[in-house]
Amino acid sequence: MLPAYCSICGKERHSFNSGPLCSCGGILIPRVDFRYRDCDFRGNYPYLKHVISLGEVATPVVDVAGMKLKLEYFSPTFSYKDxxxxxxxxxxxxxxxxxxxxxxxxxxxxxxxxxxxxxxxxxxxxxxxxxxxxxxxxxxxxxxxxxxxxxxxxxxxxxxxxxxxxxxxxxxxxxxEFRDGMRQISYEIFQQMGYRIPERVFIPVSAGTLMLGVIAGFRHLMNSGETSGMPEIVAVQTEAVCPLCSRINGFQYDPSAVTNSVADALVSKNPPLLDEMTRELKHYGGKCIVVSEDEIISARNDLAHSGIYVEYSSATVFAASRKIHGNENALLIMTGNGLKTP
Structure with a gap:
């Protein structure tokens, strides 16, 4: 069983409960308390006794527009959620x-x-x-x-x-356990970049499991002595749904407003993990960038014309990369295949 502790009472989880939360109602946070192992998947998930596999592979990293893109849609169901x-x-x-x-x-x-x-x-x-x-x-x-x-x-x-x-x-x-599975993305990036890490990583954010898991993976590498620091994390949200960017950048956001965005996978208006996301992003000096509908559509079209066909939610990170300079050693996580939102 995954070691985890409660975000409210701090109690360690010692047994499987009838639901995903602590008995006090708090969210359980994964605890990674072993050294990183440069080996296969099982080595960095020692708590798993049985592993269900649908033929997952290390998703490729390609160069586009002077940046690296990690194509997470090379997964069994065509998204990083696998x-x-x-x-x-x-x-x-x-x-x-x-x-x-x-x-x-x-x-x-x-x-x-x-x-x-x-x-x-x-x-x-x-x-x-x-x-x-x-x-x-x-x-x-x-x-x-x-x-x-x-x-x-x-x-x-x-x-x-x-x-x-x-x-x-x-x-x-x-x-x-779900967000803990995202640690593997960081390990693959580290290995695929010649046992180095990018200076900056762009991540589309909704519920926050991807961002928190990727941060946990890079932190594990750093705490294990494999790297000397963390990449700058750039969280990306849409103008329509931007609770994290509102917290980080200090502008007003109304979660009750009716929204309609082409980025249909980024729709969590009141994410339960918002406090933790805010804390982690601030702790590691990250940024949060908001992109408009027009910017998302333009970014998706330009990616497609470069041979990269992603859903609109994935294209948000490419749109965000155009808003800041210094992306020569940046990596963008492409989360879902374009066939999901044709």
Whole structure:
């Protein structure tokens, strides 16, 4: 079981609970208390007894416009979410027998990923999605055999529906195993760049699991003596949904406002991990950049004309890179395939 501690009471988790949170209601934060191992996946996830695999590979890094792009959509369900689903579902196998029911709320990509890995593990999967979820993403979820529940209302209403349904709440936001799976991205970047790290990493941010996991991976490398410091983390959000940038940059943001963005994967208005995201980004001297709809669309088109076809949510980081100088040693994480939002 993943070592984790509560963000509120500080208590260590010593057993599997009936849900993803501490008994006091606090969010569980992964604890990485061993040295980095320059080996395969299992070496840096020693707590996993069983590993579900759908043929994951080290996702490629390519050079575009003088920067490096890590193509996370070279994953089984075409998004980076497979990093977290692999670790979460593998962890659940120690506590939930095959045939158990698990529930997840998602705007699309996490739902498809949990559906795929859940199917491989033999679970009955329920995916709760917002009413506005793209049909292409729902079709992928259905193809894996999951049952879709379409919920009218806010993103928080969708989460409440998933949480209250019978079965285990396999939230990709709240289960600490999911974000812990993102550490592997940092290790791959380190290895693929010749055992060095980039000076700057651009990350699209919504719920925050990707950013927090990547930070944890680079911190693990630094604490293990593999690197002498951390890259500058640049979190990227849309003008429509920007709670983290509001906190970091000190401007007003109204989460109750109606939003409609082409970046449909970046829609978490009140992310449960917001306090931790703010703390981590400030601690390591990171930035948060907001991009407009026009900037996102332009960035996506320009990437496609360079042979890189990503969904709009991924293109946000390319749009953000155009707003600051000094990106000669920068890396952008491309999170999802363009076929998800044609």
């Amino acid at each position: 990093r977290g689903s692999k670790v979460l579902i593998s962890s659940l196998l120690e506590n939930l027998p095959k045939g158990s029911e698990i529930n997840e709320d998602s705007s699309g990509n996490a739902g498809a990923s949990i559906a795929a890995y859940g199917a491989s593990a033999g679970y009955k999967v329920n995916i709760f999605v917002p009413e506005a979820t793209m049909k292409s993403k729902m079709s992928q979820i259905i193809a894996y055999g999951a049952e879709i529940h379409t919920i009218r209302g806010t993103r928080e209403d969708v989460a409440t529906a998933a949480k209250s349904h019978r079965g285990y709440y396999a939230s990709h936001v709240l289960n600490p």
